[in-house]
Amino acid sequence: MRLFEYESRAIVAKAGIPVTKHGFAKTAIEAREIAEEIAGPVVIKSQVLTGGRMKAGGVQFADTPEEAAKHAEHILELEIGGHMPRGVLVDSRAEVKHEYYAGVVWDGIRKRPVMLFSDMGGIDIEEVAEEHPDHVARGHFSTIRPFSDWQAKQVIASLGITGTSLNRLTPILAKLARLFLDYDMTLAEINPLGELEGGAFVALDAHMDMENEARPRQHAILRELGVGDEETRQAREATPFELAGEAVDAQDHRGVAGNVTEFDGNLGLVIGAGGGSLTLFDAVRAHGGRPANYCEIGGNPSVRKACGLAKLVLQKPGVDRIAVMMSIVSNTRVDIVARGVIKACIELGYDPAEKIAIFRIPGAWEEEGFKILEKYGVDYADRSVSLSGAAKRAVEKIGE
Amino acid sequence: MSILVDETTTFIVQGITGREAVNLTRECLDYGKGAKIVGGVTPGRLGRDVHGVPVFDTVAQAVEHHGGPIVGSVVTVPPAFTKDAVFEALENGIKLVVIVTERIPRGDVAQMVELAGEREARIIGPNCLGIIVPDVIKMGGIGGPARDAAKSYTPGPVGVISRSGGMTTEMSSTLSAAGLGQSTAVSIGGDAIIGTSYAELMPLFEADPETEAIVIYTEPGGRMEAELARWVTENDSRLPIVAFMAGRFMDEMPGMSFGHAGTIVEGKEDTASEKIARLAEAGIVVADEISEIPGIVSDKIATRAARTARTARTARTSSSLASSPGGELGGMSS
Helix, strand or coil, X not given: CECCHHHHHHHHHHCCCCECCXXXXXXXXXXXXXXXXXXXXXXXXXXXXXXXXXXXXXXXXXXXXXXXXXXXXXXXXCCECCECCCCEEEEECCCEEEEEEXXXXXXXXXCEEEEEEECCCCCCHXXXXXXXXXXXXXEECCCCCCCCHHHHHXXXXXXXXXXXXXXXXXXXXXXXXXXXXXXXEEEEEEEEEEXXXXXXXXXXXXXXXXXXXXXXHHHHHHHHHCCCCXXXXXXXXXXXXXXXXXXXXXXXXXXXXXXXXXXXXXXXXXXXXXXXXXXXXXXXXXXXXXXXXXXXXXXXXXXXXXXXXXXHHHCCCCCCEEEEEECCECXXXXXXXXXXXXXXXXXCCCCHHHHEEEEECCECCHHHHHHHHXXXXXXXXXXXXXXXXXXXXHHHHXXX | CCCCCCCCCEEEEECCCCHHHHHHHHHHXXXXXXXXXXXXXXXXXXXXXXXXXXXXXXXHHHHHXXXXXXXXXXXXXXXXXXXXXXXXXXXXCCCXXXXXXXXXXXXXXXXXXXXXXXXXXXXXXXXXXXXXECCCEEECXXXXXXXXXXXXXXXXXXXXXXXXXXXXXXXXXXXHHCCCCEEEEEECCCCCCCCCCHHHHHHHHHCCCCCCEEEEXXXXXCCHHHHHHHHHHHCCCCCCEEEEECCHHHHHCCCCECCCCCCECCCHHHCHHHHHHHHHHCCXXXXXXXXHHHHHHHHXXXXXXXXXXXXXXXXXXXXXXXXXXXXXXXXXXX
16 A cells, blocks of 8 residues: 555654655645745645656745745646645755665565665666666565664665765664564655755655555554545545445455456456456457456355345446356355356346356356256356356357 | 375364364365374364364474474464464474465565574465365365365376466366376465465476476566576476466556455566566466467477487487587477
């Protein structure tokens, strides 16, 4: 889950890393008040969960509180990459002598967190790593032994940084490494990390991603930041259709029937499980089909949940038919899913044989499931029909 | 032969009294030659039994009751308790931990993997269905009830490695239907950090004389495929690898997560198309459809056998050629 810059800064400051004087404003009046308090030149930054703010005009400079209010008013109405801003950050403009980069990410191959540090800050670190690899230092660290400052020092010193700079930068990178683990981040970066004229270092911008799986145990900090449980913070906000899918899944704790993502096609998909859904979605598209949605069933959901998901998809405007397909199931029961989707059709006044383009779920309790499907005249396939073959059959029926 | 487990493998089930764990225990006991489940652990349930398997409060009690080291553990406890359970297993001498639990934060997974490394133990998963050696043993929910698992898995020459539990069975079933059985199939899990990756299983399959080819199921997200490609390039493996890549549509939707926790395109290197290119560069065939896989695997095995025979013949007649085994024959056409 991506955090806004103002939230990331709050976390950085809480960890004891110096930040410039700033405030978060939701209105132009609030922005003016913050600028008055700062009493100097400021920068107004749009708070959106997407990149390219600068290019889009979402970052403006102001010398007076009046100017700050004017810019804030404009930025608050400015859509960037399909996102409306949550507010603006009013930040004091610092006299920066040099810009550094400090970050921590996971290395999935080494299976450890890794510190990244560069004396070329202010630009994308991937770009620096590619074009100036000798300006990026890395250091993996343990997750079971307490983090010790020398590990940060060693990374920074390897770039040839010494003197007071080294001694001032070390605690900043060390604190970043600790907060990365403490708050279950998947990314924690300060970019740029500014060196001021007087030699002090401050975080001028921060970017944090918290792992979704860790949200339950990070409740305290999330509450402090004002992040609600309902905020998914995906690359785009959830649509009403997707939220309805979550509600279906939340009906009971048996299995999964949800993870819905909306698309604009005409073939409704009731598919599973994780890998099966990915494979099937690709297959439908490869055969020229236009999926109306992505979703996942798995872990042996109840009839009620399977029915709820099928109903949701069937009722989506533009959906002609649904395809009910899964990779071979060993835990989820074929008969339960069959009953769920047939029930959905009947309750909505449809003929299951007409509305279900194909049912391809082989595996546990398949004999029982196939019997039910036969009774209602639903076209079904066993494991002798591949996932791709089943998708093809569904797409062909939509074309009829 | 097989990798990781065989009919002698002893293991426990941690969280054995949970609904899914009770089923899993039944399935493993029934499958193949019957798993040697020597105990289960659920704190506070000492003295109960699950399908005849004694339940203990601690792993130490299970080890003491068994009277010697226990090889493995299947961990099925809720995410908030998984790290503690795995630490308990590792500190009590368990060398192979299969973690079924999903939704475990990466920080916890990294800690478990790090401790496993120090204890010279191996973790499979999390968020996986475990390991199966067809007709011999299964450790985990892989394939489901014994009767269903027998429909999909048959003994044979193909090693299967998959980031998706369900797709491990789907791919194996397709191979079995074409007469290609599996030496061992491993569901490695779909998270961003997992205990054992493709590249880390390769040396094990390499050392298993029964395995003649590898089939992998892969997804966007992460750098595990790049790691495998590098392993293949750096090691003169005798095993042809055929891959299937799902989630190609995700390339158009960076930042969105589908399927497993690990499938999120974060950079330009972890897209489906980038991975396909990287695998292909290393000589790994990426099939467009699963149904094509058995044909490709059979061809690869046949070509390999012919080469081996030819190399052996050449070796007998020409000592100069024999001194450079493989040589120009080492490259794989794809």
